[in-house]
Amino acid sequence: MFSSPTKSVLFVSAMSVVLIALSGCASATPDASAEGPIKIGAVSSITGPAPFPEVPAAAQAVFDRVNADGGIHGRQIELLSKDDGADPAQASQAARRLIDEDQVVAFVGSASLVECSVNATVYAQQGVVSVPGIGVEPACFASANIAPVNNGTIQGFSSLLFYASEVLGDTKVCPIILKSPGLTEPYLELIARWQETTGSKSPLVDTTVNFGDDPTPAILAARDAGCDAVVFNANEPIAVAFMNTVKQQGLLDGVDWLTLTSAYSESVVSQLQSQGTLGLYANSEFLPFSSDDSRLDSWRSTLTQAKVPLTSLSMGGFVSAEILVEVLKGIDGPITRESVTTAFKNMSEVTHPLLGMPFVFGSDTSHNPNRASQMVQATESGWVTVSDWVVGQ
Amino acid sequence: MRLGKRSLLVWILPVAVAVALGFTLPVYWVYIMTAVVISTLIARSVGFVSIQAGLISLCQMSFAAIGGWIVSWLALELPGVAFPLLVLIGGLAVLPVGWILGFVTARIRGAELAVVTLGFAAALDLILRQGSFPGVSTGTPVTPAAPFDDSRWFFLFALILLLALQSGSLLLRRTSLVSGWATMRVSEKSAAAMGLKVPMMKASAFAIGALFSGLAGGLLAAQYGLLTTAAFSPLSSFGYLATAVLCGASFFGGAVLAGFVAVLVPEILGRLGLPLDLGPGLLALGAFDVLRRGNGGIVERLVSRLQDRRFRDAQRTSIPPAQEKRTDGTRPSLNPTLEITGLSVTMGQQLLLDSVSLTVREGEVHALIGPNGAGKSLLIDAVSGFLPRYDGNVVLDGVTLNGVRAYARARRGIRRTFQESKSIEGLSVDEFLRVSAGTARRGHIDKVRDYFGLPDGLIPIRLLDVGSRRVLEVAGALASQPRVVLLDEPASGLPEQESSALAECIRDIPAVFGCSVLLVEHDIGFVKRAAARATVVNAGRIISSGLVADVLAQPEVVSSFLGKRATS
């Protein structure tokens, strides 16, 4: 049947599209980019299986503070933070809406599980840059217009390997890679590079367990291979579960366990404490938030005032927002998408107290500007900083 | 399918509007419309496989993933090639995957099939996670060759693709594939009894679904540039199943509606500042409201209602024209059409049919009577090929049918009806007759229609009363010009008047259609009117055979019906 009902559905749908479009057109202010508030976009996974709401929230806190001090050249900064629910379709729609309708001049403070891959092309085509607070996907570190302020999993893993072999002096460092999509090959390449540079040989490189599955087989394999250090990738809950299994298998002492920065949080360390599985090392991609360093005061006060949780992730939002402010201040002339993009691509290095390396965007085809981490260890009194900046090669 | 000036205009207008919108609306809205087209393709895919063919599939997004993978790979290997061609190749490449899956799972049904498809989806997701989609590791996105790198031309291409596929589906309706699916969905046995090959039909349903999904996946490759497994998660198949069923995606309009719902609901939530995870909640509310009434999704119910209104005053019962009693100039010849010799059926230890032999001669109506449980329906099943094993011989026109499968027997000229009514509610009278007729000529179908006085061909079967449905089933069996029809209690459920009218129709079938009849019936009056000879079966054994009048006079026969004491 393709008669009346189809007709009516099509007409109704067409009309509704036109109506919404018209309403959309009405609200989109043409060429507002040279006056009025400076519009910044962010696409983050705020709902869904692994939410990061504090990252754009931290960026917002920075902008609130800057606006209270008069803004940039008299213009206020307006952050339009959208949720993608960890759905690529929503991430794509949100970014395009921000670009086409809201006319944002840049993306800052994003933290999403899926948006880099679907939006990389759009950012490049529309000539807009993105400085995510936390980049998760490999695509975040392999695109011309995206430069996250965090290390990313590959770089973080690299610094852990270097720390284990060069600083802790472990000779049988075994990486266990819990497989997530698209990351296994880069991990293996990284491990090969590390082995070349340091001359270390791993008795075991385990890639048999999928992210989220029971890690026991891999842990037992590490025991059987006689490893004295294990570096593994994990997120918060997996790190806790992993260490629990380690303890169950009686391997807590005698082996160094190192994992990625996702484990570096208050909830993880309190779980580790109650489990009795202390001693885990993690890398901190920013200045460790658990320390008393006075360089953390600005971050602390800005976020506390905005009631944003003080986590390692939130530092990503904070740092990316402050870098944007720096770059914006340095722009002569009108602040438009073109001028902002040019400014980022031609910027000179910006140092930030929370970063171990200066940040620079540049005009390469891929960006991973922050490659330095400090190491922290889980102890009875919480996370303790145990090293200075380590840069994985 | 009448494509008059009016319906052509009615089609062209919305398409023209859509194209105009594609070139005038802001780029964002063009992107949205493209997203709607892609979602429509996926919803239509669900419509084919799960709604029309009744195969619950949770792996439609997996087909899209394969399509997306192939197109991404091709786009990187052959950058200069026109993008539409790459999308077509991608879609066609997925088609055999669907075909194989449908064929392999032909004997797996219902919930089990759902689980198997979910397992397939989960397995594919796992395999795709081992690496990454083409181009992702190097950060090289899929960029269609000009002019399709422009969103507007891309939308135009997507729209044309959708319309081309829709036209293709309409052509498909000319074949009896779609009607075959509707039959198969209700009863696989009925489908086989019509000569349809059920595994082939399932395979074709999955194949077409895979084609639609694969093309959608190819379009997604260009929409996103860099694909990840998150874009094709098994969970999204759940969402599409629900949305497609809710909107009634067995119709094109329903699929379009589903496409709009899938894209615009999150859009509106985002604009209103509401959290995105209200989406599933809204879907649940919609599904609850629409589905609890039990007559399908939104568009399907709309269509039903329009049909109800259109046929409200139409004749809905069959009124066979009065048959003059044909004289016995039609003396049946002695040539046997159907010979059953030594048919025995055992189930476990029990002997259900004991060496039954029966001959249906050319041009005769032969009744098979006996008390309940005597084994009559079992005999019909054996003869028509629905029993896996039996001893004995079934010969049609001198050729043995042993070892021949049910659908093949139907094609060779044995047609049957079933004791329980298996009315195919999704079809109209005409569609049912056409799918039953197979390759028989149109003229023959009309002849059958007129002979039984069936209602107008466009009336949906669900609007017919019980009696007419039974008559329709008999008509369907005849529509294919068979050699012999096996009618299993055709009068059950009919009121007296219609019953006698049917009896007379059946009596004259051999004269009018040149086909013999084996009639299983309880109603003795019916048998006397319709049949010339009869065979009586009791407890799996033949107790009498001969002319109807003679047989019915025998005391053993009477007592087998009424019990031993009642012999008079």
Next chain:
Amino acid sequence: MAGLVSGAAYAIVAVCVVVLYRLVGVLNFSQAALGAFGAYACYSLVDANFPLGLAVITGLALAAGIAGFVGWVLSRWFANPTVLVRSVISAVLFLLMLTAGFRLFGDSPRAMPSLVSDTTIDVAGVRVNVGTILAVVTALIIATGLTLVLRYTQVGLRMQAMSERPVTVALLGINTRRLTVVAWAMTGLLSTLAMLLIAPTRNPTFESMSFLIVPALAAALVGSFSNVWVTTLAALLIGAFEGGASRVEWLANYRGALPAVIIILTLTWMRRREVWDAVR
């Protein structure tokens, strides 16, 4: 050995799925998610310093309540739904449970105290948690218990009758709606129990708990959605296989996919003679 914990979890969930499917005809994709809901409710209460016993009872009751409510809604408003409608209901329920769970429970790790003391014993060179043994034993007890309940108790017999002839049973004056609600609530409670046993050993997220339904369904499929014992055995084997196959190099990467392939092949072979569906 390592995979037996998972196997036990799959078994309990699978048995619940099979029982619910036989009784009310709905293939419940959310079986594991319902259990996860109850388990997470329990752990949230523990975080809020409730005593463990009370938290466990609350969690079980909550899951039973939610499941029973779902059963009530379905029996009240959906009379005799088609297979397609039932599948859609199950799909929508799954999406709803996941969404609600993500929103309520997020993905931060939380304390997941074991229901038994955290002792390990040495079994053949691998240290096995007492919880593992308990999980396996519980799975077997549940399988036995449900079989006995269904076959020998009044309620069980009525439920079986209802699944075959709902109209007849209703005409006999038996409250089918109450039976449906009881069936749903019972399976919801048992799934929570399964999660409470598994969680301490793996510390899973809400999402990974909910997705335990996939291997559970695979086990149910091997049992043809009817045989509780075959289902249990299959689930334990799937768990063991997932654990064991990681040792074999070429299998390891794909061991998650193999059960699906094996099951499709097994089923196709098993059904090769069943040309015609018994129902149709």
